[in-house]
Amino acid sequence: xxxxxxxxAATTGCLLLLNGCVQEPAPMCNMAGIAAQRQLVAMPAxxxxxxxxxxxxxxxxxxxxxxxxxxxxFVRTANARRTPTGTVEVxxxxxxxxxxxxxxxxxxxxxxxxxxxSEPVSAWKRFNLPPRSSNTYRESSIGTRTVxxxxxxxxxxx
Amino acid sequence: xxxxxxxxxxxxxxxxxxxxxxxxxxxxTPTTYVxxxxxxxxxxxxxxxxxxxxxxxxxxxxxxxxxxxASAATPPHIIIDSxxxxxxxxxxLNKNSITDxxxxxxxxxxxxxxxxxxxxxxxxxxKERELxxxxxxxxxxxxxxxxxxxxxxxxxxxxxxxxxRDPRTGMIQRxxxxxxxxxxxxxxxIIWSGIYExxxxxxxxxxxx
Numbered sequence: 490x491x492x493x494x495x496x497x498a499a500t501t502g503c504l505l506l507l508n509g510c511v512q513e514p515a516p517m518c519n520m521a522g523i524a525a526q527r528q529l530v531a532m533p534a535x536x537x538x539x540x541x542x543x544x545x546x547x548x549x550x551x552x553x554x555x556x557x558x559x560x561x562x563f564v565r566t567a568n569a570r571r572t573p574t575g576t577v578e579v580x581x582x583x584x585x586x587x588x589x590x591x592x593x594x595x596x597x598x599x600x601x602x603x604x605x606x607s608e609p610v611s612a613w614k615r616f617n618l619p620p621r622s623s624n625t626y627r628e629s630s631i632g633t634r635t636v637x638x639x640x641x642x643x644x645x646x647x
Numbered sequence: 648x649x650x651x652x653x654x655x656x657x658x659x660x661x662x663x664x665x666x667x668x669x670x671x672x673x674x675x676t677p678t679t680y681v682x683x684x685x686x687x688x689x690x691x692x693x694x695x696x697x698x699x700x701x702x703x704x705x706x707x708x709x710x711x712x713x714x715x716x717a718s719a720a721t722p723p724h725i726i727i728d729s730x731x732x733x734x735x736x737x738x739x740l741n742k743n744s745i746t747d748x749x750x751x752x753x754x755x756x757x758x759x760x761x762x763x764x765x766x767x768x769x770x771x772x773x774k775e776r777e778l779x780x781x782x783x784x785x786x787x788x789x790x791x792x793x794x795x796x797x798x799x800x801x802x803x804x805x806x807x808x809x810x811x812r813d814p815r816t817g818m819i820q821r822x823x824x825x826x827x828x829x830x831x832x833x834x835x836x837i838i839w840s841g842i843y844e845x846x847x848x849x850x851x852x853x854x855x856x
Contacts, residue, residue, distance in 0.1 A: 572712040574760075608756075612684055612704035613697065615845065629708040631756040647686055 518563040518586040548600060548638040551581045551626075555644035561587050565623065567641065575633030581626045581641055585618035592617055592646035597628040600638040607635040615646050691853035692821040693738035694806070702843035703748040706827050707756060713839045716800070716829065717760045725829075726798040727753065728767045736808035736823060739855045745825070746802065764796045800829045800838060820848040 546552045551564040565582040572578050577599065585591050594613040601607040608631045616624045626643075630636045681687040683696040711717045716725070727750035729742045754763045765772075772795055778784045779791070809822040822844070829839040 573714045574712055574717040576711050612701040614701060629712050631711060
C-alpha cells in the first residue's frame with residue numbers, strides 16, 4: 490500500500506513538473522538559444538587591417554538595438570523584394586513574446602554594392618505589437634539601382 | 648544746510664544701488680538640441696516633430712513605389728502644397744511644415760522621376776515674366792516658355808482628430824489621422840492614397856504654439 494501511494498505521488502509530481510515546462514502558449518521564444526547564436530568579438534572597432542568586429546549587426550537583417558525589448562521580441566523573418574518601380578521593399582515580421590502590448594519602431598539604412606550608405610536612413614516607423622502576436626514592418630528604399638543591402642534597426646518606442 | 652544733507656543722502660543711496668548692479672558672470676543655460684525624429688522631453692498628445700518626419704518620410708517612400716508617379720514614360724508634373732491640405736483636427740499646427748517637408752524630400756529623392764511645379768510661387772514667376780516681356784529687364788539666360796507649367800497631379804488631404812478625456816483622472820487621449828491623396832487634375836481620379844494614424848494619451852496636454 491505504501492509503495493503504491495509513493496508511486497502515485499511520484500507520478501503526480503512528474504506530471505506537475507512536465508506541466509510546468511509546457512504551460513507557456515505559442516509563440517515560444519527561446520531567448521537563450523537566440524543569444525547563443527550571437528557572436529561577440531572583443532576588439533575595438535575599425536582596427537587597420539582587421540575585419541570589422543560588428544558581427545552583431547550584419548547587413549540584410551533586423552538588429553534589435555534596445556535592451557528594453559531585446560528579450561521580448563523575436564524577428565521571425567526579414568526579406569526584401571523589388572517594387573514595380575524598381576525600389577526595394579524590406580519586410581520583417583516581428584513577434585511579441587510577452588503577455589503585454591509593446592510599441593516598437595524601426596528604421597532602415599540601404600547600402601550600395603560597396604556597402605556604403607546609398608541614401609539617407611529612413612525615419613523611425615512605429616508599429617504596435619499586441620500581446621503574443623505579430624506585426625509586420627515594411628520600408629521602401631528611395632533609390633532603384635543603388636540598393637544592394639539593407640540593415641534594419643529596431644528599438645522600443647518611447 | 649538741511650537741504651545739502653538731503654541731497655548727499657540721495658547721492659549716497661544712488662551710489663549704493665549702482666554698486667549692487669554687478670555683472671552676473673556665470674555661464675548661461677546651454678541650449679539643448681534634441682533629435683527631431685524622436686520624442687523629446689516635452690511630449691503631448693498632438694502631432695509633433697517625430698510624427699511629421701515619420702509621416703512625410705513614409706509618404707515619400709510610398710509614392711516612389713507607385714508606377715504612375717515614379718516610373719511614367721514622361722515624368723509627371725506634381726504640385727505639393729498646403730492649398731488643399733486641410734487641418735480639421737484639434738491640434739494647432741502649421742500644415743506647411745508637413746507639405747513643405749514632403750515636397751522637398753520627394754523632389755530631392757525623385758531625381759527626375761517626377762517634376763515639381765511651384766504653384767505657391769506662381770505670382771512671383773508671373774511678375775518676373777511680365778517684366779521680361781515689357782522689356783523692363785532682359786530675358787536672362789534660360790530660354791523663354793510659352794506659359795508656366797501646369798500640374799498633372801496635386802496633393803490633397805486632411806488632418807482630423809478624435810479627443811477623449813477621463814474627468815476623474817484628467818487623462819486625455821487623442822487619435823490623429825492624416826490622409827494624403829494625389830489627385831489627377833484632369834479627371835479628379837485619386838491615383839495614390841496614404842494614411843498615417845496614431846493615438847496618444849497623457850495626464851495633461853501640453854500647449855502647442
